[in-house]
Amino acid sequence: MTALLEVSGIEKSFGGIRALNGCSLTVERGMIHGLIGPNGSGKTTLFNVLTGYENPDAGEVRLDGVVITGIGPGKVFRLGIGRTFQLTRVFIRLSVLDNMLIAAQHQHKWLRSALRSPGQGGERAKAMELLDFVGIARLAELEAGALSYGQRKLLELAYLLMADPDVLLLDEPAGGVNPTLINQLADKIKELNSAGKTILVVEHNMEFVMGICGRITVMHQGRALLTDVPAAVRSDPRVLDAYLGGAEDEGLEAEAVRTEGGSK
Amino acid sequence: MVTDFIRAVIDGVLSGSVYALMAAGLTLIFGVMEVINIAQGILVILGAYLSYVLSVHLGIDLFAGLIITIPVMFILGVGIQWGLMSRLGEREKVSMSILVTYAVAIILEGALDLIFGPSYQQLSAWYVNKSMHVLGFYLPYIYVFGFLLAVVLLGALYFILYRTEFGRSLRAAQQNRTAARLIGIDVNRVSAITFGIGVAVTAAGGMVFGATTSFNANSSADLISRLLTIIILGGMGSIGGAMGASVLMLVIEALVSTFWSPTWATLVFYAVLVVVLAIRPTGLFGQKAVRAQ
Amino acid sequence: MAILSAKAKPISKGKAAVVVAAIAVIAVFPLVFTNPAVTEIAIFALMFMATSEAWNGFAGWSGYFSLGHAVFFGVGAYTFAIIANDYKLPAGSGLFLLMPVAGVVAMVAAVLVGAVALRTKRHTFVVITIGVFFIFQLLGYNLSITAGASGLQVPTPYNWNAATFNNPFYYAAAILLGFTVGLYWIIRRSAFGLQLLAIRDDEERAKGLGVPVWRVKLSAFVISSFPVGMAGALFAFLIGQIYPNTVFNPLFDLSWALMTLVGGIGTIAGPLLGGVVLESVQQYLNLYLSNADIYLIVYGVVFLAVMFWMPRGVVPTVGDALRRRRGAGEATIAATNNGGTDSSSEGKATGSLAGVVQEGGK
Numbered sequence: 001m002t003a004l005l006e007v008s009g010i011e012k013s014f015g016g017i018r019a020l021n022g023c024s025l026t027v028e029r030g031m032i033h034g035l036i037g038p039n040g041s042g043k044t045t046l047f048n049v050l051t052g053y054e055n056p057d058a059g060e061v062r063l064d065g066v067v068i069t070g071i072g073p074g075k076v077f078r079l080g081i082g083r084t085f086q087l088t089r090v091f092i093r094l095s096v097l098d099n100m101l102i103a104a105q106h107q108h109k110w111l112r113s114a115l116r117s118p119g120q121g122g123e124r125a126k127a128m129e130l131l132d133f134v135g136i137a138r139l140a141e142l143e144a145g146a147l148s149y150g151q152r153k154l155l156e157l158a159y160l161l162m163a164d165p166d167v168l169l170l171d172e173p174a175g176g177v178n179p180t181l182i183n184q185l186a187d188k189i190k191e192l193n194s195a196g197k198t199i200l201v202v203e204h205n206m207e208f209v210m211g212i213c214g215r216i217t218v219m220h221q222g223r224a225l226l227t228d229v230p231a232a233v234r235s236d237p238r239v240l241d242a243y244l245g246g247a248e249d250e251g252l253e254a255e256a257v258r259t260e261g262g263s264k
Numbered sequence: 265m266v267t268d269f270i271r272a273v274i275d276g277v278l279s280g281s282v283y284a285l286m287a288a289g290l291t292l293i294f295g296v297m298e299v300i301n302i303a304q305g306i307l308v309i310l311g312a313y314l315s316y317v318l319s320v321h322l323g324i325d326l327f328a329g330l331i332i333t334i335p336v337m338f339i340l341g342v343g344i345q346w347g348l349m350s351r352l353g354e355r356e357k358v359s360m361s362i363l364v365t366y367a368v369a370i371i372l373e374g375a376l377d378l379i380f381g382p383s384y385q386q387l388s389a390w391y392v393n394k395s396m397h398v399l400g401f402y403l404p405y406i407y408v409f410g411f412l413l414a415v416v417l418l419g420a421l422y423f424i425l426y427r428t429e430f431g432r433s434l435r436a437a438q439q440n441r442t443a444a445r446l447i448g449i450d451v452n453r454v455s456a457i458t459f460g461i462g463v464a465v466t467a468a469g470g471m472v473f474g475a476t477t478s479f480n481a482n483s484s485a486d487l488i489s490r491l492l493t494i495i496i497l498g499g500m501g502s503i504g505g506a507m508g509a510s511v512l513m514l515v516i517e518a519l520v521s522t523f524w525s526p527t528w529a530t531l532v533f534y535a536v537l538v539v540v541l542a543i544r545p546t547g548l549f550g551q552k553a554v555r556a557q
Numbered sequence: 558m559a560i561l562s563a564k565a566k567p568i569s570k571g572k573a574a575v576v577v578a579a580i581a582v583i584a585v586f587p588l589v590f591t592n593p594a595v596t597e598i599a600i601f602a603l604m605f606m607a608t609s610e611a612w613n614g615f616a617g618w619s620g621y622f623s624l625g626h627a628v629f630f631g632v633g634a635y636t637f638a639i640i641a642n643d644y645k646l647p648a649g650s651g652l653f654l655l656m657p658v659a660g661v662v663a664m665v666a667a668v669l670v671g672a673v674a675l676r677t678k679r680h681t682f683v684v685i686t687i688g689v690f691f692i693f694q695l696l697g698y699n700l701s702i703t704a705g706a707s708g709l710q711v712p713t714p715y716n717w718n719a720a721t722f723n724n725p726f727y728y729a730a731a732i733l734l735g736f737t738v739g740l741y742w743i744i745r746r747s748a749f750g751l752q753l754l755a756i757r758d759d760e761e762r763a764k765g766l767g768v769p770v771w772r773v774k775l776s777a778f779v780i781s782s783f784p785v786g787m788a789g790a791l792f793a794f795l796i797g798q799i800y801p802n803t804v805f806n807p808l809f810d811l812s813w814a815l816m817t818l819v820g821g822i823g824t825i826a827g828p829l830l831g832g833v834v835l836e837s838v839q840q841y842l843n844l845y846l847s848n849a850d851i852y853l854i855v856y857g858v859v860f861l862a863v864m865f866w867m868p869r870g871v872v873p874t875v876g877d878a879l880r881r882r883r884g885a886g887e888a889t890i891a892a893t894n895n896g897g898t899d900s901s902s903e904g905k906a907t908g909s910l911a912g913v914v915q916e917g918g919k
Contacts, residue, residue: 053765073765083765091758093823094751101748102755103766110769114749114776163767300680351865358680359622360864363814366624367860370811374853485807489691492684500681527699534692538673541685545676 004029004198005050005081005167010059012045012222019045020056021222027167027215032189032199034209034230037219038243043202044086046219047169050200051083052076063167082160083169086202088152092145096136096155099144100127103162127162134158134188150177157188168192170201174208186212210234218242271401272522276515278407279476281414284510286469286487287494288421288503289462295438295501296458299349299361303369305488307463310372311337311470312479313380316387326389326471327409333467341463344368345456369484376481384478392475410472417468418507421461425503434458438501486530493537499547509548583734587727596723598840600795603730605816606832607737608788610825612813614741615781617822618750619774620757621679624810625670625686628693629782631805632666633659633789638709638799639702648712652794653729656787663786664779666693671778675771690807697801708800711793726795733791737784742825744780753777757823811860812839819863821870830871 005027012020020042027033035043048054050061052073060069068076091099101118104127119127131137134154139147144155153173160168173189174182182205189212193199203209209216210230217227220242226233233239290304301307311333318329348368352360386392391405425431436444437454445451473479473487494513498505513533521529540548583603587596608630616622636659641652674685697703717725744750752773755763764770793799813828816835821827842852867874 051765053761073761074767074769077765077767085762089759089762091755091762093758094754098751098754101751102763102768110772114747114752114773116748117746118748118751159766298680300684348861348865353868356620359620359683360868362622362624362680362683363811363818364861364864366811367857367864369857370808370853371857371861374850374857378848378850378854486691489687493688496681496684496688531692531695531699534688534695537685537688538692541677541681542673545681 002029003027004064005200006062007046007050008059008062010046010049010061011057012042012049012054013057018222020049020059023059023219023223025217025224025227027198027200029198030193030196031215032193032201032213034213034216035200035202035219036204036206036209036216036233037225041219041242042222043219044171045222047083047171047202050076050169051081077163077165080163080166081169082163082165082167084153084156084160084171084173086171086175088149088156090144090147090152090155090159092143094144095140096131096142096144096147097124097127097140099155100131100159100162103159123162127158130158130161131155133161135184150181153177161192165197167198167200170199170203172203173201174203174205182208267400268522269519272518273515274401274403275407276518277511278403278411279518280511280514281411281418282469282472282476283490283494283514284507285414285417285465286473287491287498287506287510288418289465289469290491291495291498291501291503291506292421293459293462294495295503296434297345297349297361297455298358299459300358300365300492301459301462302362302365302488303344303372304463304466304491305484305486306369306372306376306481307337307340307466308470308473308487309376309479309481309484310340311467312387312474313376313385313470314467315471315474316380316385319387319389326387326475327413330468330471333471334464337467338460338464341460342456344463345459349459350452350455369488373481373484380481382480382482384480385474386478387471387475389475404476406472406475410476413468413472417465421465421503424461430454430457490533493533497537497540497548505547512548580735583731587721587724591720593720593723594844596727598837598844600723600727600730601840602833602836603727603734604788604791605812605836606829607730607734608785608809609813609816609820609828609832610734610737610741611781611784612810613817613822613824613828614744615777616814617817617824617828618753618757619777620760621675621774621778622683622814623686623778624683624807624814625674625688625690626781626785626813627804627806627809628670628690629663629667629785630789630792630809631693631697631801632663633786634793634799634804635697635703635709635789636662636786637790637793638711641712642709646712648714648716650714650725652712652714653725653791655794656729656733656790659790660783660786663782663789666786667779667782668775671775675774675778686810690805690810694801694805694807697805703801706801708798708803709793711797711799713797726791729791733784733787738825738829740780740784745825749773749776754823808856811856812836815856815860815863818870819867821872821874821876824870824872824876827870827872 003026007026008024010020010023011018023042023046035046037043045054049056049069052068052071052075055070060067062068063079063081066079068079068081071079091102094102098118101123104118104123128137128140131140134157136147136151136154136158139151144152147155153176157168157170157173170189173185177185186208189199189201201209201213213230215227216230216233218225218233218236218239225238225242226236228236286304286308290301293299293301314333314336315326315329318324318332319326324332344365348364349361352364389406391409393404395402395404396408397403423431425434433444433449433454434457436447436449437451437458441451444454477483490513494509495506497513498507498509513536516536517529517533520532586599590596590599608626612623612626615626633656637652637655640646640655640658646652646655670686670689674682674689677685698705703709744753752763752768752770755766755768756770756773760770789804792804796803812835816831817828818831819827819835820829820831839856842855863870
């Protein structure tokens with residue numbers, strides 16, 4: 001397999017806090033790659049850097065060999081990286097279907113696409129198909145603000161698929177989701193993966209992560225501690241140290257460990 | 265030439281201090297509540313009219329009258345916060361707050377114009393018309409006294425913010441309202457008092473403004489747009505920035521007015537705003553100051 | 558996988574009937590009500606319906622509240638007066654052709670204003686629009702081309718029949734209104750309109766999905782200045798004399814905001830409803846209540862009352878009620894309360910997520 005997403009030497013500080021401290025990792029094409037680590041280890045900041053929402057102080061990100069650092073979130077999305085947010089971000093006063101159509105407009109030159117009515121050229125059909133895929137097609141005409149938390153997560157995933165991105169970055173897809181739904185979510189992610197999507201997923205639910213990922217990177221204090229197959233990560237003593245040891249806030253660690261059992 | 269220059273700078277600093285006081289109240293309210301109080305301009309005029317009534321009808325000295333007008337304006341501020349602002353929803357809060365306080369402003373403007381009429385007033389006292397002679401410059405006493413008053417009140421404001429328990433709560437609420445609420449701070453009470461303080465300074469600001477400038481209810485429009493310009497340039501929510509921007513802007517205005525023309529001085533005021541924002545959208549002193557919605 | 562409704566929203570017969578009836582009423586109004594005092598009120602009502610629609614088309618849809626759109630009204634008015642005077646154009650119906658010219662000049666001003674103001678966040682934007690407004694008013698007072706406080710005289714067609722003098726103005730205003738509503742009806746159904754609404758809800762996210770937010774915002778801002786500039790020109794022609802403070806009037810933006818809020822912000826019909834009701838009342842009061850102060854006070858009080866008691870406006874409130882009555886069958890738009898939280902009003906929206914996914918996923 002070849003490297004699709006290469007992160008090298010990313011540094012990012014906020015005031016005095018070093019969120020990322022020389023973070024490097026490689027995501028291979030066609031992989032479901034997990035990103036775990038205690039709270040504050042830099043996972044979400046890394047996501048922000050990967051998707052152009054934050055500019056790193058140093059280092060670079062390459063997608064298929066092309067440097068994508070500093071080009072802004074819109075361009076990153078166009079190049080084929082879609083992401084979800086830990087707290088979902090859907091357009092609450094637009095209908096579910098309109099949410100889907102927002103993400104579909106990037107294929108055309110802006111002026112031409114802006115003058116069309118949204119949903120033409122098979123976009124509407126595609127949107128409905130994807131909503132059906134995640135299982136919320138019958139809510140298409142509803143205002144997105146009326147969706148439950150879990151439904152919003154599904155919508156966010158579905159609208160990313162409108163642009164057919166090569167890479168999906170999922171920030172805690174299972175967080176706050178009904179336990180009975182988590183297995184189905186895992187199936188969806190596997191299905192997308194077998195359809196050719198490379199997926200990078202941040203998740204605290206260890207069972208979930210171990211179940212779907214082919215590789216897992218453990219983040220600790222702003223850098224990638226190790227990357228390996230799930231079984232090896234599970235038995236590596238450094239991982240437990242990362243969660244239990246170190247100088248980080250004890251309360252946060254306890255929380256991270258608690259969620260390990262997948263009790264959410 | 266040099267004398268004119270120094271004279272303009274002194275003028276700018278002295279009158280800038282009074283604007284600093286009024287702008288500090290405005291930016292304080294924004295910092296804590298994310299409310300832009302468009303009524304601040306007319307409240308300054310109200311403060312001036314209160315001083316006018318006390319001095320003309322009751323013969324109370326302008327400065328002594330502040331003992332009455334400051335608490336009155338404080339209560340009015342608490343009332344606006346409690347009666348109107350606290351009842352606004354969270355959605356589109358900043359925009360809604362602007363419309364609500366704009367409505368308050370036009371109600372007050374209509375009321376003041378109805379009561380006092382459109383003719384211009386100016387507050388008078390012995391120190392308004394007399395000047396002191398320092399190093400070859402004639403300085404009207406009112407400017408000097410106004411400057412001292414502004415310094416004292418801004419000092420008091422700093423003391424409240426940084427040396428009292430209430431100030432700690434206020435600054436906590438300014439950083440993060442939700443977190444402040446979680447650690448047991450009564451954010452509603454803090455908001456009400458903050459609004460009260462932010463409006464109370466207009467009593468003093470209005471008195472000095474009214475003693476140095478002739479005014480009517482209509483003067484509020486010009487005043488509020490200047491104050492808004494100042495707090496944007498200072499970085500919204502930053503009291504230090506507002507003070508710096510006040511003095512800077514008033515000095516620039518005095519210089520333009522001396523060396524070019526008073527008519528264009530006001531225009532330069534806004535032109536500076538546009539130019540600065542074109543280069544630096546967060547304002548002159550703002551870093552994180554222009555917050556994300 | 559089942560593909561559900563993949564067709565565009567049809568226009569309901571009821572809506573079409575209302576539109577046709579409205580056009581008919583507007584068309585015959587001056588033939589039925591011939592009193593010039595009445596037609597003058599009607600002209601203002603049409604003009605403010607059009608300008609409120611334009612204000613809403615930017616502010617209501619993007620979430621960027623502008624309190625400086627009066628700038629474009631003033632620029633349009635001065636453009637009209639200056640061109641008419643400088644080229645000594647004959648006072649006659651030909652002058653109506655200057656309206657689009659005034660609109661275009663207003664758009665140029667909007668590009669300049671927007672390029673600066675739209676770089677900032679929403680609340681700073683509001684404040685800057687106020688600042689820009691005062692810059693333009695000051696320019697009006699101080700430039701020689703605008704003749705300062707003494708204002709500009711506009712040619713008046715004295716040879717028109719006194720009894721029907723207002724009618725050309727009335728129909729010009731009606732055409733302006735029709736144009737503006739049509740424009741925003743098209744925009745609302747375009748991808749551009751959708752992008753604008755996405756910016757209102759979550760600008761950063763829209764950007765992250767490839768929406769060119771800066772271009773969308775600036776375009777919407779500039780487009781909305783066009784009808785406002787034309788209205789300014791019409792106003793100048795109608796009134797015959799303009800001053801800096803009558804065309805760069807700070808109450809205009811407040812009026813547009815109020816009309817939009819009363820009717821329903823973000824809707825097509827809301828600003829029209831708010832405009833026709835409030836402007837008619839306002840003109841009527843102007844006529845019979847000569848005291849401007851009481852007028853200000855009443856205006857402010859009404860404004861506050863609307864914002865606190867009907868923050869969503871008449872059209873969405875009534876629309877929801879109708880929809881609810883029409884049937885609990887189809888998806889109901891959740892009633893949003895003033896607190897800003899969304900709650901679904903119907904059980905089906907919150908129905909078991911597991912069930913929903915099972916149904917769709919297999």
